[in-house]
Amino acid sequence: MIERILGEIHANSSFLVTTHENPDGDAVGSSLALAGYLKALGKDVTIHFCDAVPDLYTFLPLASEVVQQLPERDYDVCFVLDVGEFRRAGAQINQCRRVGKFINIDHHLTIDNFGSINYIDPAAAASGVLVYRIIKASDWPIDLPIALSIYTAIITDTGSFRYSNANPEAFAIAGEMIEVGVNAWDISEKLYESQPQERLMLLALALSTLTTSSCGKFASLAVTLEMYARTGATAELTDGFVNYPRSISGVEVAVFFREISAGFFKVGFRSKGKVDVSSIAAAFGGGGHHNAAGCNLKGSLDDVKTQIFSHLEKAI
Template identity: 75%
Template sequence: MIESILREIRIHRSFLITTHENPDGDAVGSSLALAGYLKRLGKDVTVHFCDPVPELYRFLPLADSVRQDLPDQDFDVCFVLDVGEFRRAGKLVNECRRIGMFINIDHHLTCDRFGTINYIDSAAAASGVLVYRLIKAAGHDIDYDTALALYTSIITDTGSFRYSNANPEAFAIAGELVATGINTWSIAEKLYESQPRQRLELLALALSTLSFSANGDCASITVTLDMYEKVGACAELTDGFVNYPRSIRGVEVAVFFREIQPHLFKVGFRSKGKIDVSSLAAAFGGGGHHNAAGCTLTGDLAEVRKQVFDHLETAL
């Protein structure tokens, strides 16, 4: 599989790189790492996200080159990273007719096989790990900028190496990346110690919605459109909110209800390991990993909460 991808890189010139809506650290880090690598090979590279790069990750090299539009040109290859479902790459990519082939690189347990080549490994800690494997298989070193992006990918998707996906490979790769000279404290400070005031104000509102299932093994929090307006915050500031209810002793599954439009909610699930939340999300048309998954549901908040908690009660 890796050799097939490297062959396409060798024989083609123009590349498009994209990832999922509302990109997280793995989506941004893996995409920018791959972009930097292809640029070093002299390739013509465009990085397109349907949503802007969150402010949190704008310190990464090439972050300012990411576009929300698509240039009027043909692309030999489109790399689609970390999306899980092709639709999450956004309308422009989904409907583009100027792409020769798609290469799907992902580590989601539930993943569409939409690519001409599908490089999927759910045992990988992050999609950045798969990009790392490609670069190393090609016989090339990891430069400083690529190391910075890959380290961000891995540290964010493993929860700073706290999650169960923090396997020996993730630690080994991180050690090699640190050896390139990247400053791990500087990265951690940018990711975790430089929060805008609005994020904490929004978190305070979200925690006030904390609720539990009857036996206490499921907990949830909610963010509504009114909350964003009240504190002047935006959706990207909610990254990591779901970990607060999951951190409660006795809670096995945490749920985060995030209103994205009136009567439309993103629902995020996080598990401590006993429950496969990817199957929970799949029951509602979503997907993800064993311990982290999500879906989108329509209805008012009370209806959506009842749907989810009724299903969770059966699962738990």
């Protein structure tokens, strides 16, 4: 599969690199690492995200080159990274007819095989790992800018190596990126020690919604549009909120309800390992990994909670 991808890279000249809506650290890091590699080869590269790069990741090389408006031009190849479902790449990509072929690179357990080439490995800790494998297979030397993006992709998707996907390969690649020149503390400071005050104000409101099931096996938090208005915070500042209910002793599954428009919620699930939350998300039209998954639901917060909690009670 990697050789096929390298063949397409060498045979073509213009590339579009994109990822999912509301991009996280792996989405941003893997995309920028791949784009950096393609640019180093002298390729014509456009990096497009349907949503802006979160402030948290703007320190990464090439982050300033990401565009939200897809240029009116043709591309030989479009790399789509970490999306899980093709629709999550956004309407502009979904409706694009200016691409010769799509190459799908992902590590989600549930995934649309929409590409001409689908490089999928759920055992990989992050999509950034797959990009690393591609670059290494080409014998191209990884420089510091690319290393920064790969390291960020891995450290964020493994929860700073706390999650079960922090396998030996993830540690080995991270160590290699440090050998290239990545400063581990500098990255950690940027990711975890530089949060805006609005995030803590929003977290305080979210924690007031903490709910734990009668069985003690699942717990939840919620963020509503009204909370954003009260604090001046944005959706990107909710990253990591789901870890608070998951940290409760005895809880196996944490749920995070985030209102993305009036009466429309994004539901995120996190498991400690015993429960496959990808199957729970799939029951509501979503998907993801064994330990991290999500779906979207319409209705009031109470209605959405009722649906999810009812299903969880049966599943757990």
